[in-house]
Amino acid sequence: MNTKINIAGVEWKNPVTVASGTFGSGEEFSEYVDLNRLGAVTTKGVANVPWAGNPTPRVAEVYGGMMNAIGLQNPGVDVFCERDIPFLRKYDTKIIVNVCGHAPEEYLAVVERLADEPIDMMEINISCPNVNAGFLAFGQDARNVETLTAQIKKLAKQPVIMKLTPNVTDITEIARAAEAGGADAVSLINTLTGMKIDIHRRTFALANKTGGVSGPAIHPVAVRMVYQTAQAVKIPVIGMGGIATAEDAIEMILAGATAVAVGTANFADPQTAEKVVEGIEHYMEQYGIEDIHDLIGGVRE
Amino acid sequence: MKKKERAAVISQESLAAGIFSMWIRTDAAAEARPGQFISMYTEDGTKLLPRPISICEIDREGQALRVVYRVTGPDTGTEQFSRLGAGDGIWLVGPLGNGFPVEKAEEKRAFLMGGGIGVPPILELAKQMKCEKKQIVVGYRDEQTFLRDEFSRNGELYISTEDGSVGTKGNVMDAVRENHLDADIIYACGPTPMLRAIKDYAAGHGIECYISLEERMACGIGACLGCVCKSKEKDAHSNVHNKRVCKDGPVFLASEVEI
Numbered sequence: 324m325n326t327k328i329n330i331a332g333v334e335w336k337n338p339v340t341v342a343s344g345t346f347g348s349g350e351e352f353s354e355y356v357d358l359n360r361l362g363a364v365t366t367k368g369v370a371n372v373p374w375a376g377n378p379t380p381r382v383a384e385v386y387g388g389m390m391n392a393i394g395l396q397n398p399g400v401d402v403f404c405e406r407d408i409p410f411l412r413k414y415d416t417k418i419i420v421n422v423c424g425h426a427p428e429e430y431l432a433v434v435e436r437l438a439d440e441p442i443d444m445m446e447i448n449i450s451c452p453n454v455n456a457g458f459l460a461f462g463q464d465a466r467n468v469e470t471l472t473a474q475i476k477k478l479a480k481q482p483v484i485m486k487l488t489p490n491v492t493d494i495t496e497i498a499r500a501a502e503a504g505g506a507d508a509v510s511l512i513n514t515l516t517g518m519k520i521d522i523h524r525r526t527f528a529l530a531n532k533t534g535g536v537s538g539p540a541i542h543p544v545a546v547r548m549v550y551q552t553a554q555a556v557k558i559p560v561i562g563m564g565g566i567a568t569a570e571d572a573i574e575m576i577l578a579g580a581t582a583v584a585v586g587t588a589n590f591a592d593p594q595t596a597e598k599v600v601e602g603i604e605h606y607m608e609q610y611g612i613e614d615i616h617d618l619i620g621g622v623r624e
Numbered sequence: 625m626k627k628k629e630r631a632a633v634i635s636q637e638s639l640a641a642g643i644f645s646m647w648i649r650t651d652a653a654a655e656a657r658p659g660q661f662i663s664m665y666t667e668d669g670t671k672l673l674p675r676p677i678s679i680c681e682i683d684r685e686g687q688a689l690r691v692v693y694r695v696t697g698p699d700t701g702t703e704q705f706s707r708l709g710a711g712d713g714i715w716l717v718g719p720l721g722n723g724f725p726v727e728k729a730e731e732k733r734a735f736l737m738g739g740g741i742g743v744p745p746i747l748e749l750a751k752q753m754k755c756e757k758k759q760i761v762v763g764y765r766d767e768q769t770f771l772r773d774e775f776s777r778n779g780e781l782y783i784s785t786e787d788g789s790v791g792t793k794g795n796v797m798d799a800v801r802e803n804h805l806d807a808d809i810i811y812a813c814g815p816t817p818m819l820r821a822i823k824d825y826a827a828g829h830g831i832e833c834y835i836s837l838e839e840r841m842a843c844g845i846g847a848c849l850g851c852v853c854k855s856k857e858k859d860a861h862s863n864v865h866n867k868r869v870c871k872d873g874p875v876f877l878a879s880e881v882e883i
Binding site: 344345347351352354355356357367373374376379380381382383384386388391393396398399402538539587588589591592593594 | 626627628665670674717839843853861864865
């Protein structure tokens with residue numbers, strides 16, 4: 324049975340990674356998950372300098388999921404390179420570093436700093452608010468996405484994944500812009516912007532008022548967007564959004580995802596990602612699937 | 625490798641209005657320390673996140689933990705826990721967090737202070753503590769002074785109630801003043817206003833003080849950065865002025881954190 328996939332020349336042993344921000348930099352979860360079992364580990368977003376993030380409360384539970392507004396707290400790329408990359412290098416898994424910034428210069432500074440680090444891929448989080456473009460997040464404007472992707476590709480020595488926000492009218496337009504800018508892959512979906520109000524206190528549940536909704540509740544939205552995007556671009560799609568089981572992951576693969584990421588479900592059971600890997604293998608055995616590629620985009624009309 | 629464990633409920637009882645006590649047979653008892661917590665999960669697929677619940681008592685030989693918790697409302701995760709009985713299964717991860725540095729109280733006069741649903745973790749702390757003078761100061765809303773008998777067997781007990789029905793009327797600091805109590809070291813768990821008052825008192829009197837903080841959590845194991853508190857100095861792990869309540873805490877030296 325072959326579960327190996329290849330994205331931009333990087334071979335993963337299986338199509339399962341974790342969604343950025345739900346797995347730290349792997350160290351905390353390594354007590355619960357054999358990181359060697361994962362196709363790749365995707366780290367929490369890292370910026371050029373340390374970010375303190377938002378005030379608390381930063382998380383709230385919602386029906387079938389949760390909301391977060393962590394605010395991309397991170398220790399900055401220097402500490403990340405000294406501490407977190409060497410830790411992950413001890414495991415037989417691919418390393419995908421998620422990169423965040425407020426403005427193009429900040430993204431580019433991180434990409435440049437990572438160029439000679441022993442990492443396998445970079446994922447660019449373009450759903451942060453962008454101070455240069457007013458109130459739109461970077462990833463909500465196709466021209467911005469194409470320009471930034473092209474700038475990053477000039478500096479990057481590793482394959483570049485652009486991570487797309489679902490908070491747009493047409494995600495395929497943004498995906499095509501990333502492809503036009505030279506992205507090696509796109510990953511989607513990031514969280515859906517939401518709001519929760521505590522009716523007893525009559526306050527917002529999150530200090531930030533709004534937050535990103537994730538978890539099983541958003542899975543059908545993610546499957547739809549992965550399907551549409553896979554139809555629209557030729558580069559590989561990494562699917563995520565509410566994957567809690569191997570069945571959810573296979574659904575995403577059938578919709579057109581070459582690989583998948585487990586996110587919020589890591590909080591419901593820290594071993595979820597490993598269980599998804601095992602479950603995909605069982606499914607392939609059950610249906611006599613020799614090669615995972617026979618499932619990618621394999622949904623029948 | 626650690627994992628989410630299917631533990632077994634040994635017994636459950638109601639101690640006061642909305643306050644439940646559950647004994648659980650679990651591997652987590654082997655290494656648990658006072659002040660640590662366990663992540664408890666519901667059976668309800670619409671409620672994904674663990675509920676962090678502090679450990680009230682540890683029975684190492686019996687491989688059991690006791691949790692005493694408040695039901696936060698109808699149809700909540702805690703309400704679902706309250707319906708479990710002997711023989712039912714419960715998913716949990718733990719023990720988690722750092723716990724109270726109980727050994728630092730040796731040969732000292734200690735305050736062990738709890739307020740509201742911050743009272744339960746003080747019990748195991750009191751049971752394990754060896755010190756010169758063990759002064760347990762616990763605050764409740766009213767006459768429903770749960771765990772009172774257990775406390776009175778494990779130290780000098782002082783009670784405050786908001787409505788004055790038992791002990792000192794007011795909060796735990798009012799009980800300290802009314803009884804003219806002194807300490808060389810303080811351990812406390814409770815609502816933030818109470819912890820703030822204790823932190824100020826300790827700072828004013830130059831007393832070593834450890835406080836257990838509470839914050840909304842998601843992962844419970846230090847990865848998601850949902851439950852941070854402000855730290856006085858730049859934290860070595862976060863590289864900013866934030867510490868993780870679930871992993872670096874929940875117990876902090878009061879002078880290290882800003883609350």
